[in-house]
Every structure is written in C-alpha cells, then in structure tokens.
Amino acid sequence: MINRRAFLIGSITITLLGSPLFSALAEKKKKRNLVVISLRGGMDGLSAVPPIDPKLEKFRPDILVKKTLPLTSDFELHPSLKNFHNAWKENNAAIVHATNIPYTMRSHFEGQDLMESGGHKPFAEYTGWLGRGMETANLDGLAIALPMPLILRSKANLDNYFPTKLSTPSPYIMKKVASTYPEHSNLRSTIQQVMMRPYSMLSGKGSRKAHRLAGTAAKALSKADGPRVAVFDINGFDTHAAQGGSNGEHADKLYNLDKIFGTLQKNLGPTFEDTLIVTLTEFGRKIEQNGGNGTEHGYGTAVLMMGGLVKKAQVYSNWPGLNRKNLFEGQDLNSTTDARSIYCSAMAMAFETDFEKLKRQVFWNDPLIDLQDKLFNV
Amino acid sequence: MKKNFFRKVAFGIGPNEIVPENPVSWAQNQVDKVPPLIWNTQIRSGKEMLNHYAEWVYTDREILRKKYKENRQAYKEAKNKLRYKVGQQYFENLEICIRQNTALKSKSPVFERLWFFWCNHFAIIDKDAMPQFTTGPYHRETIRTNMCGSFETLLKEATLGWSMIHNLDNSESIGPHSEWGKNRRKRGKLATVNENHARELLELHTVSPSAGYSQEDVIQLSYIMAGWEHEYTKKRKECNPVRFNSKKHEPGNHKVLGKKYKQRGLSPKNKLIDVLKDLSNHPNTRRFIAFKLCRHFLTDNPTEEMIAPIISAWEKSDGNLPTIHKALLQVVYDHADNQTKFQNPEIWMLQMVHMVGGSWPLQADEMKYNFKIKPNNHQRKPRFFMKEIGYEPYRPIQPNGFSDLESDWISPELLIRRMSAPKEIARRRIALKNFEEMIEKNFDDPDEIRALIDGVKSPSTKMQLIFPSYRMLKT
Numbered sequence: 001m002i003n004r005r006a007f008l009i010g011s012i013t014i015t016l017l018g019s020p021l022f023s024a025l026a027e028k029k030k031k032r033n034l035v036v037i038s039l040r041g042g043m044d045g046l047s048a049v050p051p052i053d054p055k056l057e058k059f060r061p062d063i064l065v066k067k068t069l070p071l072t073s074d075f076e077l078h079p080s081l082k083n084f085h086n087a088w089k090e091n092n093a094a095i096v097h098a099t100n101i102p103y104t105m106r107s108h109f110e111g112q113d114l115m116e117s118g119g120h121k122p123f124a125e126y127t128g129w130l131g132r133g134m135e136t137a138n139l140d141g142l143a144i145a146l147p148m149p150l151i152l153r154s155k156a157n158l159d160n161y162f163p164t165k166l167s168t169p170s171p172y173i174m175k176k177v178a179s180t181y182p183e184h185s186n187l188r189s190t191i192q193q194v195m196m197r198p199y200s201m202l203s204g205k206g207s208r209k210a211h212r213l214a215g216t217a218a219k220a221l222s223k224a225d226g227p228r229v230a231v232f233d234i235n236g237f238d239t240h241a242a243q244g245g246s247n248g249e250h251a252d253k254l255y256n257l258d259k260i261f262g263t264l265q266k267n268l269g270p271t272f273e274d275t276l277i278v279t280l281t282e283f284g285r286k287i288e289q290n291g292g293n294g295t296e297h298g299y300g301t302a303v304l305m306m307g308g309l310v311k312k313a314q315v316y317s318n319w320p321g322l323n324r325k326n327l328f329e330g331q332d333l334n335s336t337t338d339a340r341s342i343y344c345s346a347m348a349m350a351f352e353t354d355f356e357k358l359k360r361q362v363f364w365n366d367p368l369i370d371l372q373d374k375l376f377n378v
Numbered sequence: 379m380k381k382n383f384f385r386k387v388a389f390g391i392g393p394n395e396i397v398p399e400n401p402v403s404w405a406q407n408q409v410d411k412v413p414p415l416i417w418n419t420q421i422r423s424g425k426e427m428l429n430h431y432a433e434w435v436y437t438d439r440e441i442l443r444k445k446y447k448e449n450r451q452a453y454k455e456a457k458n459k460l461r462y463k464v465g466q467q468y469f470e471n472l473e474i475c476i477r478q479n480t481a482l483k484s485k486s487p488v489f490e491r492l493w494f495f496w497c498n499h500f501a502i503i504d505k506d507a508m509p510q511f512t513t514g515p516y517h518r519e520t521i522r523t524n525m526c527g528s529f530e531t532l533l534k535e536a537t538l539g540w541s542m543i544h545n546l547d548n549s550e551s552i553g554p555h556s557e558w559g560k561n562r563r564k565r566g567k568l569a570t571v572n573e574n575h576a577r578e579l580l581e582l583h584t585v586s587p588s589a590g591y592s593q594e595d596v597i598q599l600s601y602i603m604a605g606w607e608h609e610y611t612k613k614r615k616e617c618n619p620v621r622f623n624s625k626k627h628e629p630g631n632h633k634v635l636g637k638k639y640k641q642r643g644l645s646p647k648n649k650l651i652d653v654l655k656d657l658s659n660h661p662n663t664r665r666f667i668a669f670k671l672c673r674h675f676l677t678d679n680p681t682e683e684m685i686a687p688i689i690s691a692w693e694k695s696d697g698n699l700p701t702i703h704k705a706l707l708q709v710v711y712d713h714a715d716n717q718t719k720f721q722n723p724e725i726w727m728l729q730m731v732h733m734v735g736g737s738w739p740l741q742a743d744e745m746k747y748n749f750k751i752k753p754n755n756h757q758r759k760p761r762f763f764m765k766e767i768g769y770e771p772y773r774p775i776q777p778n779g780f781s782d783l784e785s786d787w788i789s790p791e792l793l794i795r796r797m798s799a800p801k802e803i804a805r806r807r808i809a810l811k812n813f814e815e816m817i818e819k820n821f822d823d824p825d826e827i828r829a830l831i832d833g834v835k836s837p838s839t840k841m842q843l844i845f846p847s848y849r850m851l852k853t
Contacts, residue, residue: 105550105572107547107550109503109505110547110574113776121573121577122574123574123577123578123776123777123778124577126776126778146765146766146768146791146792146795147768147775148786148789150775150776158789159789159790160789160790160791160792161790161791162791164766164791164794164795164798165762165766166766166795166798166799166801166802167798167801167802168794168798169794169797169798169842169846173797173839173842173843173846174797176830176843177797177842177843177846177847180826180830180847180848180849181848182848186784186785186788187788187793187848187851187852190788190789190790190793191793193790194790194793194794197790202794240439240443241442241443241446241447241453242443242446242447242448242449242450242453244450248450249450291443291444291447292443292444292447293447293448294443294447329568
C-alpha cells in the first residue's frame, strides 16, 4: 500500500513522500526527511550571507547589509534570518557559498527550468531531479501542488494536495461518482485515495499561505509513516529595484523564508533531528548594485541548509574572492561548487541510496562530488 | 450512433441543438474557413497589446524603479497604479473570456477544438508578461488565422512571429562569425548562438526526435536562425517587431538534416525560409503531427492504422490543413466506438457548460474595465477558475505545452476539482430544462447516466454526478 497525498496552494508547493519500504523499516531506523525550498527569481547570496570584505562596500554602497548576525570570521548573516541563526548556534544550520547550478545565461525561464530538471539544456528534460531521485530510491510521494511541479516529475506516481476555494464534493457525490469508474482503473484507485483523505484535506478551507502550508507539511513529515519529502516555492527574489540592505525587498523575502524555517522546525518537533532543509535558486545576482538600488541577474550564490542532519555550523566554500579578475565575466560571484553535488549528496543521505547510483540515474553521471561526509551528520 | 463523437471533436450537443444526422460531414464542413471570434465589443489587436506590454515594462524598469529607489512602499503603490493603467491583471482574464466564449458559441466548434490543438502545438510558455498581454493575441492572430492554409504557412508565421521569437530567446542568438559576434569578441564579450528556438523547432514543432537529428544539426540550424530577432530598445524593451538583422546572422553555408543551405548573395534570411519549407515537407513531420492529432482527439496510443490516412492526406494535399483536418475527423469517427480519450480540464469544463447551456464565461458588458482600479473579483474569476481546475491556457510551463496523456491529468487533487467545478457552473443560470433530453442527445449509453441521477431533483446535484463520471471524463 503506497501512501500518496498531495496539496497545491497558490505559488507554494509542498511535496510529501511516504514509502512502504520505509514503513517496514520504521521500527529499526528513523526515517529521514528532505525539504527543498525553491527561491524563485535569483536569490542574492551576497546579501543573505555577505562575505566580510571591504570590496563589497565599493560595489554596493547603497544596499549594504547592516546589523548582520555573526557567523564566522569571513561571513555574516542577513538580520532577517533569525530562526536560521538560532539553528546555526545549535550546529543545525550551514551554508554552501559560491555555488550554483551550472547555468550562466542569466535567464529566469531557462534557469528555473534547469534548477528543477537538473539538466544541461533548458527545456530538454521533462522530469525533475527530485522526482528522478525518488524514482531511483523507490519512494512515492505527496506534492502540495495542483499541477505537478517540474522538480517532482518522474515516472514515479505522486499524490497531490492543494487547498482550493471551490466547494468540496460531498461523500455522497464522491461515492456515486466513484462507482462509475471501472475497477482496477487509474481513476478508481485515485478516487479511493481521495476518499481516504482526512476531512481537513478536503474541507476547502485550508490556508494557502506559505508558512501555514509549511506547518501542515511539517506535521505530515513528522509522522513515522508519513511522507519524506516536501517542496516549497517562494517567489519574488528578482530584486531589480529597492532591494535594500537590512530593510527592503530582499530583507522581506528572506524574512518569509526564515518564517518557513521557523515553522518547519517548530512543527517537526523531535523529527527536526532527522530532517534536512535545503534551498534552491536559478542564479545569484551581480555584485554591483544597479541604478535602482537593486541588482541584476548573476551567477554564483549561496545555498542554505538547516536541520538535525546538517553536520555542523559552517560556511562550506572554495571561496573565489571578489577581485575583478576572479569574478565570473568580471561581474558576478563565481560558482566553485556545482550545486547539483549538494542536491545529489542530500538525496543520497536522506533517501539512504548510493550516491553513485543517483549520480548515474538522476544526473547523467556528470562529475558531481559526494559531499555527504562534509555536509551531513551521517 | 457514436454520440461521443460530438464530444471527441467538439463540445457535445447543447440544449437548443439538434444532433446532426451526418456527423462526419457536419464536422468536416467546419474546417474550410476561419470563423469569426465571438465577442460583443471590439477585440484589441496584437499590436495594441504589445504597446500595453511595452508601457508596462518600460515604465516599471526605467521610471518607477529609479524614482522610488529609496521608498519601497511608494514603489509598490506606483507599480499597482501602473498595473491598473495597462491592464496587467485584466487582459488575461479578458482573453480567456474571448477564447472560451468563441468556443462555446461558435457555429464551428470543431474548428475551435482544432484551434486549441494548434495553440498548444506551438505553445508559448509563461514567460515575462506574455500571458498577461500577448499570448491571447498570438493565439487569435498568428495561429487561428493561418489554420485554413498550408502547414508550411502556419509554421512560418508561428516561427517568425514575435511571440515565439521572444519566448524561445532567438533574439539572444549571435552568430560567432557575424559582424556583431566579431565586435563583441574584440571587447572580450561572449558571442554565441542560443539554441532554444532551433531545438524546439525540430523537436516539438516539426520532425521530432524520431528524425534522428544530432546536436550539430541543432547548432547549424541555430546559425541559420541567428539574426531573426526583435530589436531591444530602451523605450520599448523587447516589444519591437520581428526583423532580420544580418549583422547577427552567421554567414556561410549550413547543413541541417543532411541538406546544405547556401548563403545566396545578400539575402541570407531566406536560408531559414528554405529550412521551414523542407521541415514542413519532411516525412517525420507528417508522421509526428498525425500522431499528435490522433493522440489529442482519439487515444493516448494511436496506431498505424489511425495515423496512415492522415499522413496520406497530408502528402496528397501538400500539407493543406483543412484536408488534413478532414482526414483526422474521418479517422476519429471510424474509431469512435472503441477508443476513449481522457479530456483535459478546459475542454471538459467547456463541454459541461455547453451541454447544460451554462452562463460561462463572463460577457463583454461584465468585463468592462476602467483601467483605474484593480479589476473586481468577478472580472478576475476567469483566471481564478481556470487555475482552480488546473488549466491556465496562457501558462504552460514548458514549450511542449499541456500534456495529452491521461496519466498527467489524473491525480487526487485534480480529480477533486472535477467534482467541485460543476457546482460553480450550476450556481449561475443554466438554460437546460430537461436533463433526460441532454443525456439522450449526448451519450451512447443513456441508461447508465440516467441511473446515476435516478431520484435526484436538484440540477446542481445532477451536474455534480454526471460530469465527473466516467463517460464524461473519458469520451
């Protein structure tokens, strides 16, 4: 019996995966959860996790982040990320810096396609890296989304849920409609899944706010026989204007992200220990501020990780520096770590599946590096 | 008598309509000429819509962002005012109304179904402000008006239209040995082709991967396409007409799918025109599109027997679309008894509305807008409702468009929406008085449907039972 459920709300997607395989193992071993948060629009890693470097002030005099939170001797944290910082102090948060998916062409549409497909050419793949990873690891899942997001698409069959404002069909309607679907048909098994749903997933009153969905997702993840994967989207990181420093457009978006971090941690309860939360974006932003106190599309950025499965509080980076000659095309923070190495390692660890196998079956055997022992507490 | 045919190729039989006696000729008679769009007020041209788009991007990027760089709140307010002024939240709703009103009230519903098919074949994905301003007009002007000529003309118009050029980034393409390419490299800048458009032209619009083309073919085709662009200007950004800029074009001869396209004197732009002609007449294109047509209208798994007559009609008519469409309609009729097709949410919803004579979509008077405040809830309903049922016609996420496969449309949440949507339609006035008659006219097994609503009084409940049922979802 496969546990399938899915939710879809607004611009937010959560995917939850459960596995029969896992249920069988549940007594012996704790299940590990993976949460991927897509930061759409191109998240500015230099604002979220600014390096301590006087050159940054020259490039960004009007949008410099002040009142930062301390991290290491080389990096600081944006003050909007308070929950993240608290986790850092507990050794439950870390950052990979100067990283990105291997895409340099600065287009959202290509970049977002590639960050979800994990591929090399925009629009060439019709499945997503997380979906393929789940397929490889034999997991089924639940998406909190109405159309299945690309990142989750694969041959694996996913359940989905998303709060709706339409009225809910009554049990009478469902039962009668179900009787018209032939036995053993896809429709019959799907409507049976629907009828087994708790009323809270049918009432049509669920909140579509991201942090509320995060709470719902976390509660589901925290159950031993619950799903194992959740995916969220947050829009609006395309800060061309009024990006600001400690306050401003980017600060607001990071605050939203931090709220999700906090809600997840709270609702995961003790299972926070067995969870990895990781961010994803299409690219970073140019190092130089533009005429509208914002930033343009760039390349390298930072990936934020949180949860008990994080090895330790660290900024893991082969830092390329901010000298002009070290910048990508003379204008962006370079990427020295293929972000897909992080995601492949994260799946290997959370799905308890061989890294090499995932690399082959999910990422075309690209030269990705196994970072599990560097980044995760396993 | 194969009543399901009227749902397979159209939107079923409405309350005041008679079941046609000769279904095939009824259907085939609808595809020879382009019927008018049905909307009570003047429809804005694509050109006008591109001006709204230009005003939106220019004012936001060049004026508001700079003017309010210190004041986020003031920026948000100014941007909202601009939103209303250019109809940024309005036009997409209006376009949905025009599209669906036309489909529902058309004297040629079969043509409208084919229109939906071709819009999706030459899909424009949700990019920039395209769904809000230009994709609707592209469907109306570029696709619709070219559906009664040759496939070659349709392909040419879609490929070289502003929407596709912008959607697939061909303006970003710079031939490495072009004048611009050389200049850029002198300044230490990159100069390469963007392969997106060339790849999709082969993979999705014409020959498909079954033609066995290589990456080199894609690159060579990108060279041929380099230079087809919209100019980028400060005042209008990307919103300029498509032109051929020979300064970005990769000079020389290029080979695609084994054939050489020669640089002929001063009009290298004809290289692409020649390629499009050859791609239109390529056997893999015929086969691929015949397959796709059968997959959309008849079954997820078309057989050789189904696609052969369509290929043959294509060959005999040199790709004349009405001839191809007629062959398709005959094939669908011939196989109607033993094939079922899962209907996507939009087509299914329109069938429901048509069969009960529902009051959807909103009409021109209800969609009247003053461009000063946010469109009211009512006027934003078309998008809202389409989003809720899982099909926003101007927002496919990848260039292969919306899927025609059942497996992509059956999921728990999408199925719930099929059970919820009928109530929304039932809330508004419906013309249907006699469900018995509707069932008799539309279903080959009326007893089964009658039994489903046996003893049910309320029209709303009847709708909630009939429309998510098996025979309606799978036609």
